Amino acid sequence: DAGVTQSPTHLIKTRGQHVTLRCSPISGHKSVSWYQQVLGQGPQFIFQYYEKEERGRGNFPDRFSARQFPNYSSELNVNALLLGDSALYLCASSWAGREDTQYFGPGTRLTVL
């Protein structure tokens, strides 16, 4: 079975631009979470979606938004990019989002210049 997939793998943007990152969960998984991993740090929770509804939100500004589609794939959008947004963005999927193991994708490496 295919694991969690993310696209693109790498992305370079300039300050002030907008970016959209995409994630396809493991087949049958209904929950998707997004994490930001800055170099040298652990992943920080951004959002969780379950059945197309937001279930949780981390301590990130409103420039960050996300949505989940009927096929359970998800998009993370970041507006007005800052240099500090440079990071590895990880998507994780799970069956139902509670007490379940989260399976991570390979991530999208975003560089903001």
Added chain:
Amino acid sequence: AQSVTQLDSQVPVFEEAPVELRCNYSSSVSVYLFWYVQYPNQGLQLLLKYLSGSTLVKGINGFEAEFNKSQTSFHLRKPSVHISDTAEYFCAVSANTGNQFYFGTGTSLTVIP
């Protein structure tokens, strides 16, 4: 909210020697605990998890961890490490009523030939 402290940022160890990576957590509610491994330029792979039951949990690649509620710890151990174990290891916690994972800052394990 929950938090995780990984006490050692870097752990060098000789091949075939035992290793312990330390993790302490803080939470006002019951928790689930996880260890993930991250190889360079890759996403996170689940090593093992504690949800309930036996406090000694066995995972993949010969790793095991013990949940100690009184000491709020979940240390990861392996009796004999291999070169291929060189990677970044992350401890994570989630509340059993929630869906947000909190990660530690990671421990870089380097196995020396």
